[in-house]
Each structure stands twice: as C-alpha cells, then as structure tokens.
Amino acid sequence: MKVSDALERLKNRGYKYTGKREKMIQLFADEDRYIPAKEVLEHMQKDYPGLSFDTIYRNLSLFQELDILEETELEGEKRFRITCQTNSHHHHLICLACGRTEHFHTCPVSEETIAAQFPAFQVEGHKFEVYGTCATCIKN
Structure with missing residues (x-):
C-alpha cells in the first residue's frame, strides 16, 4: 500500500x-x-x-x-x-532473523476441503505464514 x-x-x-x-x-x-x-x-x-x-x-x-x-x-x-499491494490471494514467508517477508501464491488451504470436513462452518478468510531464515540472513 x-x-x-x-x-x-x-x-x-x-x-x-x-x-x-x-x-x-x-x-x-x-x-x-x-x-x-x-x-x-x-x-x-x-x-x-x-x-x-x-x-x-x-x-x-x-x-x-x-x-x-x-x-x-x-x-x-x-x-x-x-498491507500488501497485491489484491490476489497469497501468503507470506517470514524471516525470523530480520523480519523480511516474501509472498507466495500457492495456497495449502481450500474452502472445499474445509467445507467437506465442516459443512456447517462458513469460511470468512484465512492466514498462512511460513517462518524460517531468508537467503540474506543465511549468508550473513
């Protein structure tokens, strides 16, 4: 933004x-x-x-x-x-050393999977974050 x-x-x-x-x-x-x-x-x-x-x-x-x-x-x-400038659905990789983030657009959660297991639950949204160490911090 x-x-x-x-x-x-x-x-x-x-x-x-x-x-x-x-x-x-x-x-x-x-x-x-x-x-x-x-x-x-x-x-x-x-x-x-x-x-x-x-x-x-x-x-x-x-x-x-x-x-x-x-x-x-x-x-x-x-x-x-x-807030991210992209309007497309995405998630974040977050570096635990420096806090930098990267977007990734592959989503591990589908509304269909949730609906199949929990038919009475209405999904409003979700958030998925992966924590690790970025390439810059690994080098340093």
Whole structure:
C-alpha cells in the first residue's frame, strides 16, 4: 500500500491527517518486514520526543482496523507491516532473523476441503505464514 492511499483511507473513514500518522505509515512503507511497536516508538521519538507507547499502539490498532497494516506475532510479540499491494490471494514467508517477508501464491488451504470436513462452518478468510531464515540472513 502506498502512503497516499493509506492517508486517503484515513480521511475517507473520518480520521484526521496528522504528521505523526504520516510518518508512522511512511516507516512501514519503507520497510518490507514486520516491525515491533517498540521499534516504531524509537523511530518516532526522534521527531516527537514526548510520544507515548499508548499513542503508538492506538494508531497501530487503528491502521490494522482500516487494513493499512497487517499483524503477526513473532517470539511472543505483535509485529506490523504495511498491507500488501497485491489484491490476489497469497501468503507470506517470514524471516525470523530480520523480519523480511516474501509472498507466495500457492495456497495449502481450500474452502472445499474445509467445507467437506465442516459443512456447517462458513469460511470468512484465512492466514498462512511460513517462518524460517531468508537467503540474506543465511549468508550473513
């Protein structure tokens, strides 16, 4: 997702534009990895020294609610990344060393398989993540 698209989404849903929100979104747009809230706070405090962890988390939750950010949990900690620009169904490979992600478009779960085993269950969506170490981190 582009920063301009994210800011437009905020505006269309009735939330105000602030420089802090733009800077947070830009941080995620510049990174191709999941980022913990602590790292977001450290980055933001350079320009906004009085910024609280609560403010960071409120905005991260809002961005996730508006599908600006995606969330996962690594090592018991929530981490966030900008929502993928692709509209096609895909999943992620996530490097445990650096947090970088790669898309893969093969889906191991089919709605037909679930419907056959659980006919009364209506699938609304799913998420599949594979954790490991990327080629760059293996080299280093």
